[in-house]
Amino acid sequence: xxxxxxxxxxxxxxxxxxxxxxxxxxxxxxxxxxxxxxxxxxxxxxxxxxxxxxxxxxxxxxxxxxxxxxxxxxxxxxxxxxxxxxxxxxxxxxxxxxxxxxxxxxxxxxxxxxxxxxxxxxxxxxxxxxxxxxxxxxxxxxxxxxxxxxxxxxxxxxxxxxxxxxxxxxxxxxxxxxxxxxxxxxxxxxxxxxxxxxx
Amino acid sequence: xxxxxxxxxxxxxxxxxxxxxxxxxxxxxxxxxxxxxxxxxxxxxxxxxxxxxxxxxxxxxxxxxxxxxxxxxxxxxxxxxxxxxxxxxxxxxxxxxxxxxxxxxxxxxxxxxxxxxxxxxxxxxxxxxxxxxxxxxxxxxxxxxxxxxxxxxxxxxxxxxxxxxxxxxxxxxxxxxxxxxxxxxxxxxxxxxxxxxxxxxxxxxxxxxxxxxxxxxxxxxxxxxxxxxxxxxxxxxxxxxxxxxxxxxxxxx
Numbered sequence: 001x002x003x004x005x006x007x008x009x010x011x012x013x014x015x016x017x018x019x020x021x022x023x024x025x026x027x028x029x030x031x032x033x034x035x036x037x038x039x040x041x042x043x044x045x046x047x048x049x050x051x052x053x054x055x056x057x058x059x060x061x062x063x064x065x066x067x068x069x070x071x072x073x074x075x076x077x078x079x080x081x082x083x084x085x086x087x088x089x090x091x092x093x094x095x096x097x098x099x100x101x102x103x104x105x106x107x108x109x110x111x112x113x114x115x116x117x118x119x120x121x122x123x124x125x126x127x128x129x130x131x132x133x134x135x136x137x138x139x140x141x142x143x144x145x146x147x148x149x150x151x152x153x154x155x156x157x158x159x160x161x162x163x164x165x166x167x168x169x170x171x172x173x174x175x176x177x178x179x180x181x182x183x184x185x186x187x188x189x190x191x192x193x194x195x196x197x198x199x
Numbered sequence: 200x201x202x203x204x205x206x207x208x209x210x211x212x213x214x215x216x217x218x219x220x221x222x223x224x225x226x227x228x229x230x231x232x233x234x235x236x237x238x239x240x241x242x243x244x245x246x247x248x249x250x251x252x253x254x255x256x257x258x259x260x261x262x263x264x265x266x267x268x269x270x271x272x273x274x275x276x277x278x279x280x281x282x283x284x285x286x287x288x289x290x291x292x293x294x295x296x297x298x299x300x301x302x303x304x305x306x307x308x309x310x311x312x313x314x315x316x317x318x319x320x321x322x323x324x325x326x327x328x329x330x331x332x333x334x335x336x337x338x339x340x341x342x343x344x345x346x347x348x349x350x351x352x353x354x355x356x357x358x359x360x361x362x363x364x365x366x367x368x369x370x371x372x373x374x375x376x377x378x379x380x381x382x383x384x385x386x387x388x389x390x391x392x393x394x395x396x397x398x399x400x401x402x403x404x405x406x407x408x409x410x411x412x413x414x415x416x417x418x419x420x421x422x423x424x425x426x427x428x429x430x431x432x433x434x435x436x437x438x439x440x441x442x443x444x445x446x447x448x449x450x451x452x
Contacts, residue, residue: 023274030267038262040254052266057353059270064352065375073378074244078251082217085250089219128255135256149220150253156220171211178214182249 011076019066026063033077034059036124037084044088044151050095054087089153134184142177145170204228209239217246230403234380234433329412333368336361345425349445351375355410356427356445358385362419369400372410374427375444377403382432385415386439390422390448399425401435424448 006014006028017025037058041051058080062069069079135143141163148159156174160167212229215221221229233239336342336359347356353373360367369385377383382403386396399417426446430436 023271026274027267027271030270034262034267035259036254036257038266039257039260042260043257048263052263052269055262055266056270056273060273061352061375063274064350068375070378074247075251078248081251081254082247084254086219124255124259127252128259131252131255146218146253149215149218150250151257154220155222156215156225157222159220171215174218174220175211175214178217178246178249181253182245185249185252 012071015062015066015069015076018063019069023063026059029062029076029080030059033080037080040081040084041088044085044092044153045095047095050091051088054084054091057087058084085150092153130185130188134181134188137184138177138180142173142180145173146177146181149174204232206236206238209236210242213239213242213246217243217250231433234382234403240380329368329414332366332414333359333370333412336364336366336368343421343449345447345449347425347427347445347447349427349443351444354445356447358425358447360387360419360423360425360449362421362423365419366414366416367399367419369402369413369415369425370410371402371404371413371427374404377429380432381429382435383427384430384435384439385413386426386428386443387417387419388424388426389418390420390424396426396439398435398437401430401433403432422449 006017006025009017009025009028011029011032014025014029018029034055038051038055041054042048045051045054061083062080069076073079074082138146144163145159148154148162149156154162156170157167159174160170163170209229209232212221212225216226216229216233229239233243337344339361341363342359342361345358345360347358351374354371354375355373356369356371358367358369374383382401384398385400385402387399388394388396397417400413400415402411402413404411424446425448426439426443428436428439428441428443430440
């Protein structure tokens with residue numbers, strides 16, 4: 001329905017249009033990444049309204065700073081989704097009560113897909129499957145350290161005390177886990193020419 | 200730095216850095232290292248891609264229809280059919296209202312937090328000192344408070360400046376993230392327009408530490424304007440090379 005004219009454009013082209021104050025291009029990017037950004041923010045914040053605030057902030061930030069976007073530094077998807085992650089973690093740290101509600105047990109495993117096949121966007125489902133497969137290959141201790149930091153917004157020192165291991169061990173686990181994920185995702189074909197905008 | 204770190208120590212910090220999970224002292228050290236290390240920069244760039252992709256591991260939830268509508272409401276008044284070369288949002292009234300009270304509340308809150316954490320750590324010590332300096336200046340008669348305004352969404356900055364002492368404190372929050380190798384630079388610009396901007400301070404905001412207080416010394420007259428620009432790191436420039444992202448002059452009292 002919306003954004004038909006933009007469908008054939010790559011993310012980078014859309015960002016250029018956004019820099020020229022084209023709100024249709026912003027909407028097209030929202031159609032591509034709004035749902036995954038919102039899902040991530042919901043997962044971290046467990047609060048609908050705070051998650052909406054974060055996603056709104058992210059897209060408005062793109063609107064206002066699109067002219068600064070540097071394609072040499074990463075994809076548009078990386079920009080939007082890593083910013084969503086940063087902001088959501090900022091908020092969860094500020095809202096300490098959100099974190100006290102959850103114990104380390106209930107928090108933060110990367111869960112199995114609750115309803116495979118329900119996913120409307122086949123492409124997002126495919127990416128989800130790849131990311132989950134990459135996570136499944138990690139040793140559980142590395143996955144746990146990454147999940148606590150990524151979804152829980154815990155710092156390395158907090159992760160160390162939650163898990164009951166020395167800080168140095170957490171640093172090593174996160175570094176090894178991220179390195180393996182990077183390799184696994186690259187093998188899964190994420191490094192194609194336009195990995196985020198396949199039509 | 201108490202114990203010198205070698206390169207592989209830094210490489211190991213990259214994962215925690217992109218996840219935003221480093222402790223403030225590690226983040227501080229890593230950011231300083233990043234400015235001059237192409238290898239770590241490349242690692243960070245790759246790992247940031249992983250951080251983005253991990254978003255797909257979150258269980259999918261459909262956002263409410265109202266979410267796009269509320270984004271659109273903010274965007275509509277600013278959209279333009281023509282294409283400006285470098286669109287910059289003009290400073291709106293939204294920053295003007297940043298009051299001294301809010302700045303002081305933020306400072307006190309940060310101060311309490313910081314004092315709780317007072318330890319041997321250098322970056323903490325510097326921050327505590329800056330806060331104490333700000334608190335002292337605010338209490339003095341010839342101090343002005345200058346709210347800096349500009350185009351960066353959500354960015355807030357206030358200068359507390361003492362002209363008799365030619366020193367001040369910058370309190371800053373939510374500046375846009377810098378590209379690697381870039382820094383922010385604060386300038387004191389003498390009133391009147393023909394004075395050369397004076398370099399006051401070069402800094403890189405820590406990503407997740409809320410408001411940050413930084414001390415500086417620069418010649419200050421009652422009408423001195425303060426501005427923040429983005430400059431090449433690690434030492435900044437002798438004169439500004441970009442448009443200020445935030446600027447402000449003292450309100451006449």
